[in-house]
Every structure is written in C-alpha cells, then in structure tokens.
Amino acid sequence: MQEFPITRAETLKPKPDPKTLVFGKTFTDHMFLMNYETGKGWHNGRIVPYAPLCLEPSAMVFHYAQEVFEGMKAYRSPEGGVQLFRPMDNVRRMNESCERMCIPKLPEETALEGIKALVRLESDWVPSESGTSLYIRPFIIATDPSVGVHASHTYLFCVICCPVGAYYKEGLNPVRIYVENEDVRAVKGGTGYTKCGGNYAASIRASARAEEQGYAQVLWLDGVHRKYIEEVGSMNVMFKLDGEVITPELTGSVLPGITRRSCLELLRDWGITVHERLISAEELFAAAQAGRLEEAWGTGTAAVVSPIGEMGWKDLHVGISGGKIGGLTQKLYDTLTGIQWGTEPDPYGWTVKL
Template sequence: MQEIKITRAEQRKEKPDSSKLVFGKYMTDHMFVVDYDEGQGWHDARIVPYAPLQIDPAAKVLHYAQEIFEGLKAYRTADGSIQLFRPMDNVRRLNLSCERIALPEVPEDLALAGITELVKLDQKWVPYEKDTSLYIRPFVIGLDPTLGVHTSHHCQYIVIVCPVGAYYPEGLAPTKIYIEDQDVRAVRGGTGMAKTGGNYAASLRAGNRAEQKGYTQVLWLDGVHRKYIEEVGAMNVMFKVNGKILTPDLNGSVLDGITRRSCIQLLKDWGYEVEERRISAEELFQAAKDGTLEEAWGTGTAAVVSPIGELAEGDEKAIINHNEIGPVTQKLYDTLTGIQWGRVPDPHGWIMKL
C-alpha cells in the first residue's frame, strides 16, 4: 500500500463539550484525501488540515451528483482504547456504490487505511462520555471540470470525522412514522442499493411533509406497486409479528445496511425466525388490528436501533407496543452498543481495535 503523507494542522480547534454534541457539526483538525486519475490510478494519499475543498464550478459532482459516501463510527472503550465496528463491511459497500455510480473503486487496504490513520491522528477527538462516538464519513466525488453527462476521470476519496452524541435528541423514545404515498425514494435497477446523495435528496420533500404532520420519519413504499415497505427514513426497518421477525428483502432498491446485517445475525443467534421478504403496508395494519404487530424498529449506523411507536398512512394509524420500546428492540440496542463500546463480548469478530 502507498505511503500516507501527514501534514499536521498548526492551529488546533477547540473541542466541543462532549455532553452537548450535535450530530455532524464539529469536524476534527484533519482529513484524509487521495486522488485518482485515469491511467495513473489512486495516488498522493495524504492527511492534511481540515479545510474547504477547492473544486472547479463545472465539477461533475456539482452538476450530475457523481458521488457516494459511507458512515461508520469509532468508539472509546472503558479502558480508553478505540475500536471500530465492521469497518471492512463499509469499505466493501463503498466500492459497490462506486461501481453503481461509475466511480473508480478504492483499493480496500487504502480505503481502510484512510479511515484508521485519520482516527489515530485525531484520536483525542474520540469522546469518553456514555453513548458518544466519533462519526466517520468516507466519500468519493467525481471532479472532471467539464459539463456533459460522462463519468469522471479525476476523482477524490476523502474521509472526514466528527464527535457525535445520540442521532435523535429523544434518544430511545419511540418515533412516529408516516407512510409516504406520493414520492418514491428508489426503484429496482435505480440507485437505491447505493449510498449516494441523490437518494437522500429525493427523500427531503416527503420528510418535510411528514414533519409538518407531526411525524419523525417517512416509511417508503416500493416504486412499482406502491404497496410494499422498503426503508424508514435513512434506515432499514424490522417488524416483530406474532413472534417472527420480518424485514424487507434486498431487492435492488433497499440499502444493504451493516446494522441490519448485524441485527439479523443476533436475532438468529437468539433463536428468532427472520423472514426477509416483501411486506405490504396492508399486512402491517392488519397485524396491528389483530394484535400480532408486537414491535417495530429502524436500524442504522447513526441511531443504531430506533423503536417505532406509531405507524400512519392517510387517516389510518397503528400504535405499536403501547408506544413503548419493546423487549427485542431494547435487547438489540443493548447488545449492539455493548459490542461497539466493548461492554459485552463480540461473538462474531466484528470489532477492529486500533
């Protein structure tokens, strides 16, 4: 692997109060950058002081959204050490997104080194307080300074990091979810399986409408039949129905969430039957009516596990588990966060210590 050159920041930023962290606001002192040029490959890997990027106004990332990103965290354990959770899974998913958006794939060892070396350099930013962590955002952007819909021949892979607290200010309080019946997030054959900004931009209007109605998140339906559940906001979603765990299958328009994978593995470890299949909104409301919809939750890196207490579509509403967090949801949250912060054993080798 190529050498990573380090230029240390002369002026260090004042670190925020770890008890008052806002998600994604306070960036650390440095960032990792590596360039790609067709014919030369990835080159000039470096860690430099955090600063604005200088890109041409005609850069393809600005006009044709040729970019992808990832999200993972570094955790401070009780003994003061730092560890990552399944980082190679993020690296491999990053490259799957690159392939879909026609960006050059980043060699796995280089992509991982950009993450680990940056965290090591800015390790004093990894907070110590309970439920805090260092959020890591790797991304790839196309930078060719020409208008015209073509793939970029010059790109950059960049990693930035920031200390964070809980993603939702309400913590583990159950969220209210509204089923979106107008906009579509993604369709099979589109970019739904990639982690790319366009997917999230397409979700903002529906998210605003849901907030105006008093709901926290949008639950997306499939783009063809407009009846099958796909994702909730920026997370995968799971339901406990009559003792069985249901979650939408990876049909090409659903993100292959790493927290989703981890939850499925843990649930199977505990003896639950997990079905990955198409789930209609009608099926869920019927389960709520007959009393078999026992729990629901979202899964994702930012929030880990987020319980769902109310589901609504039009004038129809369903209260789930008396609008309280359920025992399976709580156990998943406790176990996953326990593994991530080193409080409980890691039975599957998911942790990478720095």
C-alpha cells in the first residue's frame, strides 16, 4: 500500500444532515493532489486541506479545455466499513480519456492508491443512510500559463469528495425525458466516448430547454444521421423491448459507462437477451405506441439506475410501464445497489474494501 504525505486541515467542517443531502454541494475536509511535468512525469502525490486552487489566468485549461474527469462512489457497508465499486475501471477509463485529450496517462496503481488514501482519511464523511454515498470526483487539468493551442507540459491531478443523496429530486421515481432534435452532443471521431467537460458544456442548452418543458433529461440522437439514440443526459440508456434489452452500441460517441457494463453483465447472467445495436427514435417510439416497449432506464454512477416513465419527441408523447418503475429496472437497481452497499453478495469481485 503506497503512502502519501498528509497535511491535515486545522478546522474540520460540520457534517451535513444525511437525511437532507443535496448532490454535489458539500465537500469534505481534504483533497488529493499530484503534479505532472514533462521530463519528470507524475509526482508529488499528497493529501492537503480542501481549498481553492491557485492557477494563472492564462492556465491552458481555461482557454482550451484540456481536462478530463471521472465519477465514482464510496459506500458504507452494514458492518460499518467503507468500500468502492470497480474503482480500477474508473482509473482505466480516465486514462482512455487522457489519451484522446493528449494528457499524460496516470500511473494506475498510484492513482488508485491516492483515491483510497483520501477516502480512508475522509471515512467519517461516508454517510450510512439508505440511498446515500460519498461521491468521488477525480479530475486532471492543464496548468501551463500559455495562450496557444497545443498540449500543456504541466498538469494537476486532483480528487475531491462530497457526501450525496439521490441524484434526481424524483429519486427512484420514473423521470420524463425529451428527444433533442437541434443540438448535437458528440460525433464519432470526437470526444464523445471520453469524460471531458466540453461534452457536458455542449449539453447544457438542450437540458435547459427540456427543463423548461417539464422534462428531467435529454435523450440525445447521433450527430451524423440525427436519428439514432445515443445517451440520456449524463447516462447510458437501455430499453426492454419484447422481453429483450436493447442499448445503443459503443460507436465512439457514447461513453462506455461502468454502470452500463455492470448492468449488461447482470442481464446476461440472468439469461436475458441483450442487443448492443443502433436504435432509431422512430423505431423506439413506434414500439412504444404499439405497446412493445416494456421498460426504459438510464444507467450511471450518479443515479445508478434511473427509470424512465415518459418520453417526448416532436409532437409524440409516450408513457412507459404505466409511469411506474418496471420489474427488471427495479431488479437491476436492487442488485447493483445491494452489491455496492454490501447488503448483497458480490460474486463478480466488483467491490474493494478499504
């Protein structure tokens, strides 16, 4: 186990009420930092008090958006311990994002040990209320003070944490989503398969329009043909159609979600036929109108599994599963969260105890 120097915060923050947690608003006492410099590599991993970062106004991340991030969680088990869910998968996916954004890859074991060390130090922040967890946000930013379009020579890897409750105010109640016809989130050959801020910045306008119409999220279409379903908001999406599960295939513009992968492994182990393929909005809505679309849900670290109860596209509006969570959606949620919180056995070795 790698050890890192720790500078402890002089004053500790009060812990928030776990019953009223708001996602992504309260942060813990410490953060993990590590620097990169060309010729020196990644070095100086350390834990320091959570505080503002000191960056030049000319830092390249501000001007050319050379950055990547991840999202993962720590969970409180019934015995009182803390565990992570598939953390090395997050580190490896972060390195895939780094490769696309021309950022030096992290030493995987060192990065994971840094995350573990921070969570151990902040273990008192991991809530134990049902449905709560400690959200972990690792990210890398380009720090060269330079105005010029090229890869930075220096970077900062930072990990921050925040205790969270439900991602959506609806909780596990089905959400309403709307198919976006105007804006494009990503295209093949671009950065759609990475977790970089530009992908999410490009989604904000459509999300705002959807919210104005009373929808919780946007269902994105592909950027070339403008007809095939890709993602729902910040999550992957799945549909139960005629007893089988369909999810958009990974074409290079869809994020390879870790929760998505976990759901697919569970579904196949349960003997359910799964198709990773292109599915058009036209096909999807025709199936819904014909009563063949049985369930729909989003998958992601933040919400885990989020049932979809209604979809809108152009002038069409269809309900799904009577506006209630479907049986398969519920089973996926219960199984995944059971493994994550340690209330169900983990035959896959997905959890890492701290």
